[in-house]
Amino acid sequence: EVQLVQSGAEVKKPGESLKISCKGSGYSFTSYWIGWVRQMPGKGLEWMGIIYPGDSDTRYSPSFQGQVTISADKSISTAYLQWSSLKASDTAMYYCVRHSQGAFDIWGQGTMVTVSS
Amino acid sequence: DIQMTQSPSSLSASVGDRVTITCQASQDISNYLNWYQQKPGKAPKLLIYDASNLETGVPSRFSGSGSGTDFTFTISSLQPEDIATYYCQQYDNLLTFTFGPGTKVDIK
Numbered sequence: 686e687v688q689l690v691q692s693g694a695e696v697k698k699p700g701e702s703l704k705i706s707c708k709g710s711g712y713s714f715t716s717y718w719i720g721w722v723r724q725m726p727g728k729g730l731e732w733m734g735i736i737y738p739g740d741s742d743t744r745y746s747p748s749f750q751g752q753v754t755i756s757a758d759k760s761i762s763t764a765y766l767q768w769s770s771l772k773a774s775d776t777a778m779y780y781c782v783r784h785s786q787g788a789f790d791i792w793g794q795g796t797m798v799t800v801s802s
Numbered sequence: 803d804i805q806m807t808q809s810p811s812s813l814s815a816s817v818g819d820r821v822t823i824t825c826q827a828s829q830d831i832s833n834y835l836n837w838y839q840q841k842p843g844k845a846p847k848l849l850i851y852d853a854s855n856l857e858t859g860v861p862s863r864f865s866g867s868g869s870g871t872d873f874t875f876t877i878s879s880l881q882p883e884d885i886a887t888y889y890c891q892q893y894d895n896l897l898t899f900t901f902g903p904g905t906k907v908d909i910k
Contacts, residue, residue, distance in 0.1 A: 718897065729901060730846065730891075731901065732898075735899075746898070747803070784897075787834055787851065788836045788852075789846075789899075
């Protein structure tokens with residue numbers, strides 16, 4: 686079964702760092718781009734960025750450039766999304782997605798990140 | 803940047819009704835348009851890719867059409883399990899993506 690399994694929910698304080706993960710299985714992880722999508726509470730979907738695990742080529746949405754870092758470790762079929770200094774406005778559900786010919790055909794279950802003092 | 807709009811933002815319809823959602827791009831995107839369904843508390847699911855192609859396993863009551871700047875998503879006969887928010891999403895050859903704001907569908 687093709688799936689993306691994300692790490693569990695996180696509760697952090699403003700200013701803390703965080704790295705969440707997304708592990709792919711059931712397909713060739715290095716052959717598909719992996720993206721990240723943010724959904725703030727009660728809001729819509731926002732594309733953040735995308736990485737090609739085969740060579741770590743990474744693209745960011747202008748809205749998220751410099752705010753987060755996307756990386757991947759192809760040896761363990763895992764992509765990451767990280768923050769160096771969290772803000773309360775980073776509170777959201779984060780989904781990793783597999784990109785196939787323009788569409789996000791496989792979605793992770795989501796990781797809820799709560800940032801609160 | 804390409805902007806996406808959807809209308810309506812929400813709708814209520816009866817079981818069996820035909821439901822139509824429109825999505826408009828701020829510039830010509832050819833058929834680079836996908837549709838997703840997000841049920842409450844769940845991750846989104848791809849329904850339609852490249853404007854009109856049904857993803858494998860998706861019921862045939864869902865369909866999509868359009869090209870250029872104007873697109874339509876249709877549920878031919880609304881079912882109780884179709885209660886969800888529906889998003890359009892455009893993509894381009896530079897691997898940038900934009901979602902529409904979503905349309906919430908309820909049962910009347």
